[in-house]
Structures are given as C-alpha cells and as structure tokens.
Amino acid sequence: MKIGNPHDDDTFLARWLNNDLSDEELKEFESTEEHKKYLKIIKKIDSLKPPTYNKEHMLSAIQESIRNEKKTISLFPKWSYGVAATIIALIGLFLFFNTQQTTFETGYGEQLTVSLPDGSKIILNAKSLVKFDESDWNKYRQITLEGEAFFKVEKGVPFIVETKTGSVRVLGTQFNVNTQKDFFEVICTEGKVKATSNDKKETILTKGNAFRKTNDQLETWNVDSSNPGWISGETSFSNTPLKQVILSLENQFNIKFNRGDINENLRFTGSYKNDDIELALKTIFVPMEINYTVLSGNIIKLSKN
Amino acid sequence: MKKKSICEERNFETIFEKHSESLRNFLYYKNRDLNLAEDIVQNSFIKLWKNCSKVIFEKARSYLYTIANNELLNHIAHQKVVQKHQLQPHSELNLQDPEFLIEEQEFSEKLQKALNELPEKQRETFLLSRIDKKSYKEISEITGVTIKATEKRIHNALASLREKLGDIL
Numbered sequence: 001m002k003i004g005n006p007h008d009d010d011t012f013l014a015r016w017l018n019n020d021l022s023d024e025e026l027k028e029f030e031s032t033e034e035h036k037k038y039l040k041i042i043k044k045i046d047s048l049k050p051p052t053y054n055k056e057h058m059l060s061a062i063q064e065s066i067r068n069e070k071k072t073i074s075l076f077p078k079w080s081y082g083v084a085a086t087i088i089a090l091i092g093l094f095l096f097f098n099t100q101q102t103t104f105e106t107g108y109g110e111q112l113t114v115s116l117p118d119g120s121k122i123i124l125n126a127k128s129l130v131k132f133d134e135s136d137w138n139k140y141r142q143i144t145l146e147g148e149a150f151f152k153v154e155k156g157v158p159f160i161v162e163t164k165t166g167s168v169r170v171l172g173t174q175f176n177v178n179t180q181k182d183f184f185e186v187i188c189t190e191g192k193v194k195a196t197s198n199d200k201k202e203t204i205l206t207k208g209n210a211f212r213k214t215n216d217q218l219e220t221w222n223v224d225s226s227n228p229g230w231i232s233g234e235t236s237f238s239n240t241p242l243k244q245v246i247l248s249l250e251n252q253f254n255i256k257f258n259r260g261d262i263n264e265n266l267r268f269t270g271s272y273k274n275d276d277i278e279l280a281l282k283t284i285f286v287p288m289e290i291n292y293t294v295l296s297g298n299i300i301k302l303s304k305n
Numbered sequence: 306m307k308k309k310s311i312c313e314e315r316n317f318e319t320i321f322e323k324h325s326e327s328l329r330n331f332l333y334y335k336n337r338d339l340n341l342a343e344d345i346v347q348n349s350f351i352k353l354w355k356n357c358s359k360v361i362f363e364k365a366r367s368y369l370y371t372i373a374n375n376e377l378l379n380h381i382a383h384q385k386v387v388q389k390h391q392l393q394p395h396s397e398l399n400l401q402d403p404e405f406l407i408e409e410q411e412f413s414e415k416l417q418k419a420l421n422e423l424p425e426k427q428r429e430t431f432l433l434s435r436i437d438k439k440s441y442k443e444i445s446e447i448t449g450v451t452i453k454a455t456e457k458r459i460h461n462a463l464a465s466l467r468e469k470l471g472d473i474l
C-alpha cells in the first residue's frame with residue numbers, strides 16, 4: 001500500500017472518520033497496518049483541547065468598547081416596535097448588558113468552585129452551569145442550575161436552587177443537587193433542605209437523607225453524610241438508573257455513547273475514579289453485563305452481553 | 306410574525322453565547338495567533354452590534370465569519386508591508402494536551418509541529434472537525450466550500466499527518 005495516499009479516493013479518510021464507509025470498505029481498511037497508525041493519530045488529536053476561553057471577559061470587553069464608541073454609533077438602533085420599546089432602549093443602552101446575571105460553566109471532566117457574595121460556596125461538576133444575580137444577595141439568594149453541583153450554604157435569607165426538574169430551598173446547610181432530563185436528585189450532607197420536584201412533591205431532607213425523582217418514580221434513602229465522592233475524584237452511585245450513570249461518564253470524560261439495545265433503566269450501585277476512563281468503563285459495564293467497543297474518535301458502542 | 310432583532314440585548318447575547326468560542330477557535334486554528342484571534346472576535350461582534358438592524362438573526366453566524374475572515378486577511382496584508390524588513394515571531398499552534406505522558410512527549414511534539422505545517426485550510430477544517438466536533442456540513446458553511454471539498458481537505462490533512470509522523474508510529 002502506498003504511503004501518503006492509501007487509496008485513490010481522496011475523501012476516503014474523511015468518510016472513514018464520519019462512519020460513512022460501506023461495511024466492506026471498513027472491514028478491508030481495518031485489516032491493514034495503516035489503519036492502526038491512523039487510529040493512533042486520531043486518538044491523540046481528539047484528546048487535544050483548544051486554549052481556554054474566558055467568555056465573560058470577552059463579553060465585558062465587547063460591552064466596554066461599545067459604550068466607549070457612543071459617538072460613532074447612533075444612540076439606538078432602529079426598533080421595529082413602538083414608543084414603549086424606545087423608552088426602554090434609552091434606559092437600556094446605559095444599563096446595556098447590565099442584567100448582572102453571573103454565570104459559571106464547566107466543560108467535560110472539569111470541576112469549579114464558585115464563591116458567592118455571602119461566603120456560600122458552589123462546587124460545580126463536569127458539564128454543568130450555574131447562574132445567579134448578585135444584587136440583593138442579602139435579601140434573596142436564588143441560583144439556576146443545569147447539571148450537578150454541591151452547595152455549602154451560609155445561614156441567612158432564603159437560598160433557592162432552581163433547576164429544570166425541581167427546586168431546593170435551604171437555610172444553612174450542605175447538599176448535592178444532580179439534575180438531568182427526567183432526573184432530580186438531592187442529597188443533604190448537613191442541616192436541612194426542602195426539595196420540590198416539578199410535579200410539586202415536597203420532601204424535607206436532613207443530614208444523611210437523599211431523595212430522587214426519576215421517570216415518575218420517587219425514592220428516598222440514607223447516605224454516609226460526608227462530601228459527595230466526585231469532589232474528591234471518585235463519582236459514586238447508589239441504585240442509580242444506568243441512564244444517569246452513562247450521562248455522568250459522558251460529561252466526565254467527553255465521550256459519546258451509542259446506546260444500542262441496552263436497558264437504561266437497570267440500576268447501578270458502585271463508583272468510578274474520575275481520572276481513569278478505561279478503568280471506569282470496566283467498573284461500570286462489566287458488572288452490568290454490557291459490552292462496550294471504542295469506535296473511531298471518542299464514540300463508544302454499547303450492546304447487551 | 307415578529308422577527309428576532311439582533312439589536313435586542315438578549316438576542317445579541319444569545320448569538321455571542323452560541324458562536325464566539327467557535328469563531329475564536331476557527332481563527333486560531335487558521336492563523337495560530339491567539340491574541341489576534343481574540344481581537345478579531347471582539348471587533349466582529351462590535352461590528353455586528355453596529356450593523357444589528359441590517360443583519361437577519363438567522364444569518365448572524367455567516368455575517369460574523371465573513372467579517373472575521375476579512376479582518377484577518379486585511380491584517381495579514383498589512384503585516385506583509387510592515388514585515389518586509391523585520392523578523393516577525395512565527396506563531397506556533399499550541400493545543401492543550403490533557404494527558405502528558407513522558408513516552409508520548411516526542412509524539413505530541415511531532416504532532417503539533419505537523420499540524421503547524423499543514424496548509425491553512427486543511428488545518429482549520431481538520432481541527433474544526435476533530436476538536437470542535439463540527440459536522441462536515443457546518444464546516445462547509447463556515448468555510449464557504451462544498452461538502453466534498455471539506456472531505457478532501459480532511460482526507461489530505463490526515464494523510465499528511467500520517468506521512469510526517471510515519472517513523473514514530
């Protein structure tokens with residue numbers, strides 16, 4: 001086989017990467033030595049990351065420049081609706097982007113600690129986001145959460161965490177909230193919280209209590225009340241639906257699962273270490289009797305044993 | 306039906322959230338100059354705001370990439386004039402390597418060097434695909450070529466890398 005251009009077809013490799021080869025083409029390619037080499041290169045490239053990007057910083061810089069260029073921009077851009085909107089625009093330009101919503105977001109495999117104005121802390125798990133308004137923090141503390149975070153809340157005015165699948169209300173305490181589609185889980189490690197799932201069911205949790213709503217099923221159980229494992233590098237599950245376990249792996253390791261014919265409602269109890277993806281896959285899928293195959297890039301195919 | 310106006314803060318912010326990072330990465334992969342990439346992103350969004358009443362919300366991405374590309378070309382053209390009698394530092398592409406193992410060091414370095422040496426269009430297309438996970442369709446829209454052209458660039462990029470890294474694979 002010629003080195004440099006293994007096939008006369010000059011889109012072959014692109015189609016291979018996109019899973020666009022016919023079964024025969026793929027089979028033939030995979031039996032070559034060249035294939036291993038390409039795989040090694042791709043595996044390495046796929047693990048690289050671009051330089052970090054500070055979104056907030058960039059946005060502030062843009063706002064600043066726009067404010068400074070007041071002379072050259074017309075005071076308000078043309079509005080397509082009436083007078084009321086124009087008045088709002090007048091005030092709006094000076095308060096431009098001053099919604100004061102502070103946002104923090106983590107990427108794959110990342111964790112982030114956020115300090116709040118009252119000394120409370122949020123530890124964000126991978127692929128998660130928190131948003132809050134710092135003004136009036138001493139009257140009302142409200143945070144919007146997507147994904148998973150651990151909260152250490154100082155005693156004070158009501159502290160409320162809003163998510164798409166439920167909300168949690170606290171006084172002074174520590175608790176973990178994990179939310180995904182159709183999944184709402186709250187674990188209280190200190191103090192007392194009130195968790196309300198979207199269907200308005202309320203549960204009071206004290207130290208060591210856990211509560212979960214998934215697909216219309218409500219569960220409560222008790223936990224060892226120390227900090228959640230993921231903060232110290234080991235993510236643990238207690239009778240958790242496989243669907244959530246798989247999502248957790250995706251967010252931690254930046255991989256994508258092709259779920260095949262497996263039953264995502266099976267429950268998993270156990271844990272995986274956040275820094276070892278091969279071991280994690282073994283730990284999770286072997287006891288569940290699920291086969292996993294790594295396809296090109298970071299896609300993993302699952303199938304029943 | 307009321308059309309979404311870019312001149313509304315909320316909509317402008319949505320466009321920023323959605324496209325600013327990709328745009329920055331695209332410029333960085335292209336030119337390997339991080340500061341320049343971030344400056345151009347900033348300027349492009351400011352231009353978008355200035356022209357917000359003239360750009361349709363759905364066309365914001367294409368507007369941003371066009372403006373950014375042009376600004377980059379202008380910058381390079383200007384640099385060539387300035388650069389005639391000066392030695393400019395050569396920008397090295399530097400992607401973050403999350404798993405740095407001693408035995409992999411040589412491979413990593415050679416890989417970065419090989420990426421650096423790819424023709425600009427192959428590099429930007431290839432990295433947009435593998436690192437930013439963009440589809441061939443999306444990359445074609447961003448770079449303004451056919452999907453087939455994008456596939457060729459990716460094929461040629463990977464084949465080049467294979468050739469350059471041949472001895473240590």
